[in-house]
């Protein structure tokens with residue numbers, strides 16, 4: 001589930017070395033979506049999206065560190081940070097890559113409200129699963145952002161995941177332009193965490209937590225390990241392809 005926002009800034013395509021010594025490892029900023037006060041979508045289990053985002057980032061961060069990169073997270077579980085603040089953190093760190101992590105739902109008219117263990121929950125009216133990726137053409141590093149989204153899409157496809165295409169429709173979605181339907185890459189220019197950043201940035205919707213089958217998929221630790229391994233592979237290829245602009 002996504003929140004839009006406001007104004008862009010110029011971009012350093014090549015980030016200079018901070019010292020004359022050996023190049024430091026690239027910095028990747030991970031951004032678990034939402035804050036405790038809003039929580040994002042409500043799942044088919046009656047739990048909030050933020051918990052899925054926090055868990056995924058908590059598992060992804062060590063996997064990226066183990067691959068040799070430096071990782072920073074925009075907020076710890078329980079903490080809050082503004083949308084612009086998330087992008088600014090990546091700029092301040094002179095990060096190489098920004099990845100925002102969300103879990104998805106559909107428009108309210110395509111959901112039914114149910115009750116799970118006494119909690120209100122939401123369920124899709126018909127099966128609606130899959131991952132999706134967002135990039136902003138207002139991000140100064142759109143080309144590098146899009147290349148990273150492409151690599152992520154290929155990794156998710158190779159796991160057998162399908163892209164979630166409902167956002168391109170007007171019934172259950174928001175009429176969002178699709179840049180690549182096969183890979184599930186949408187254009188969302190006004191997305192604050194993407195457009196405010198001077199860093200190549202992608203937003204990932206891992207799966208649809210209002211869909212019973214997709215929620216079970218993302219809730220499975222083995223599936224998350226496979227998705228995270230795919231993300232690590234995508235980052236590795238992206239860094240190798242962009243060696244000159246990523247090296248410090």
Ligand SMILES: [Zn+2]
Pocket residue numbers: 001002033034040041049102103
């Ligand atoms: Zn969200």
